[in-house]
Amino acid sequence: MKYNFSAGPAILPKEVMEEAGKAAINFNNSGLSILEISHRSKDFIAVMDQAVQLVKDLLSLSSDYEVIFISGGASSQFFMVPMNFLDENGKAAYVDSGVWANKAIKEAKLFGQVDVVASSKDENYSYIPKGFSVDSQNTYLHLTSNNTIYGTQLHHFPETEVPLIADMSSDIFSRAFDVNKFDLIYAGAQKNMGPAGTTLVIVKKSALGKVRRSIPSMLKYETHIDGGSMYNTPPVFPIYVSMLTMQWLKNNGGIEAIQKINEEKAALLYNEIDRNPLFVGTARKEDRSNMNVCFLLKDSSQEPAFNEMCKSAGCVGLAGHRSVGGFRASIYNAMPKDAIQVLVDIMREFERKNG
């Protein structure tokens, strides 16, 4: 038995993996693998329709929003967003909350003026910048809702006059929020939605078509909206597995139910980090992420011994990102509470042996 705490690609529900495995051999009893059928076949069109409908259902999207599944990862959204929204002499506001936010800022500068309205770089991104103001001249405010590397999460989206655009790669479908504040939301699938290979984009259609530049077809949101995410061959299997994962979430009570479980799971682990004298959390308490829990051993020379205990209990993927060090337990939707209890028990045992 392995407990997969990896940050991404990350854990998926066991039932989803079993179903996906079957479909890779014989999809819908067609005698064909989902890997070899046409994306224009009736069976795959049904998968795509269902995937889009599940996003709409899970997030209660109004008809103002379009849902597409494209390729290129969240990293391509770093440039597609400004390319499609920001004019050359326009201005966009960005919050610098870590590595991913920085990459988004770098790309946006290729297309227009960027106003970095706040940053938490001064304390190695261990908190969420708050209390900044955003000039209403900005076309949008770009946020990273969950900073996968640092284990910080925006628990309240800022109130601004300008529309929000967010990278929700590592906490999409983990909690309820007011979608109507957003012009666009994007998420690479491989953290909390499915396997690597597709990116979910949710976009307010009325916000598109305002920039003056010419945009290559493949990089234009309208192309994929008009083509029903099938302008070109879509990433069939990642979309299928994402659909199954969303179906699993819906069958288990949807966002409301998973949010409650996610809060309990995170509390279980953070309580142990705070109680156990050998460990310390790295993120400011009020900004702690319910998806990525980052912590250190106060005495870093104990790391190999703790790693050994984790490994022999089947806990994998716990190494912290190199820019933070220590440990990071990614506890996405698919991670059962029992697995977190296993980790907590190891931490207690480690304290008994080494405290």
Ligand SMILES: *Cc1c(COP(=O)(O)O)cnc(C)c1O
């Ligand atoms: C992983 C991650 C990315 C990068 O995603 P790719 O799909 O690999 O391009 C971007 N933003 C956040 C918040 C992430 O966690």
